[in-house]
Amino acid sequence: MAKLVECIPNFSEGQNQEVIDGLVKTATSIPGVSLLDHSSDPSHNRSVFTLVGDENGIQEVAFQLVKFASEKIDMTKQHGEHPRMGATDVVPFVPVKDVTMEECIEISKKVAERINRELSIPIFLYEESAATPDRKNLAKVRKGQFEGMPEKLKEPEWAPDYGERKIHPTAGITAVGARMPLVAFNVNLDTDNVEIAKKIAKVVRGSSGGFKYCKGIGLLLEDRNIAQVSMNMVNYEGTPLYRTFETIRFEAKRYGVGIIGSEVIGLTPAKALIDCAEYYLQIEDFDEKKQVLENHLLG
């Protein structure tokens, strides 16, 4: 049984096609690693890569990508809508198959150590790899962004986990960590009133008293003129998709609003959806590991 680990590095370049091509070339150069997806957003000036590979391959590809980005992306000249603090902004490792969260934490630390040692880029460990609860949340870690980091690193509680209290002059600083797979799940409402979506987002997201493993905001889909509750489900076992969906349904009712549909953006583990089928079909005693055919086929 090969251990399979996913890695989804985010790079602060979404415009320069030459640099993006170089990242793709690097991403596809390591044996035992597959590039499943990559997308670049020019206005965010950011590219997200989705890779999966064995234990060793995934570490190598992550390091080589960070190295390439540090040589090609100059943060002193980088601007975009998306918050960022490094040429490689964040490198999450996610357990996919026959690998534990603990092993992914180990992998994240090995890669972090090597990036710092060979490239002199300081590292914050975040999410499951975080040394303190304060460093779990990427938004908190990144607060201040590239420009504010030199000051932030001087604060007593913000010494990097690897490296000195000093950013890399052009590549900044990078967050590395292990986390659960994340499912981007949006629910569309039959209203153009974005305030309703914002109120509902507040109900479902953990930070304001809702479901612990749900992050969410309300926004307006301008092209369709409908309001949307846009969520990141950061642990679909702790907070299943159907639970936020049904909560949004009954909260929207109070405004006389219904659900038009939903969206799953990008990749999702099959289990995040199978768990929902189990709920709605009221399946008794379902053993996903044993009963789903594909689980027997993944070498």
Add this chain to the structure above:
Amino acid sequence: MAKLVECIPNFSEGQNQEVIDGLVKTATSIPGVSLLDHSSDPSHNRSVFTLVGDENGIQEVAFQLVKFASEKIDMTKQHGEHPRMGATDVVPFVPVKDVTMEECIEISKKVAERINRELSIPIFLYEESAATPDRKNLAKVRKGQFEGMPEKLKEPEWAPDYGERKIHPTAGITAVGARMPLVAFNVNLDTDNVEIAKKIAKVVRGSSGGFKYCKGIGLLLEDRNIAQVSMNMVNYEGTPLYRTFETIRFEAKRYGVGIIGSEVIGLTPAKALIDCAEYYLQIEDFDEKKQVLENHLLG
């Protein structure tokens, strides 16, 4: 990309542990083939094996199992609750990955031809491999069972697809064919009135005017004293699970009866359940092939 084919042979022996062990040994002796599951029912006097393998391995293992069964199971002495016509009763091949139904039909014909040539067991091709619509349905093909087959084979329309109009003296006759994956799906009602389950089964099953790809009966679960609509979903894309579930829900309402839960028995393709999640979560434009992570991992 390896082509993956499932094979689920049914043997008319569910009591003699020595024979069952021999079948298991044979099932695990072919490179490129995995035995995913096997179960034996003494009162049915029947064993069902679930194998998956590449194009060549699956043909070899199917043949070797039929050979072993023909040497060890004597149908002149076999009795059990389950209808049967041969030592190996039926050998279905199911497309799993990167293989078409047409290719599975070809595989079924090659195996059928070899069984007949080397073992002198006559073969009916059934389901997708059937030469005529009359032979699609296994129950029709098997009607008369082992004891009635010598007479049945004399009827003009019941010449075997391979072999003479004469059963093998001890191994009888075997059905071989290609079919879609089958999902065994049962819905439990909060009533002990089996007549209600029978009426609802009649509504949902294709043969009495319901959904084309659903077979179903009503029965009483004696240990729980509840009625159940027990179904075989023979093409979960043509008739999705949620559609029969919701139909059973609204049909049961007319009797003041609700659904307690459901059961998926044995293996199911992930997609049969993911399709249900898509329906209930109202997911727009979901591309299962691209968006489900595991689909990128299956070599």
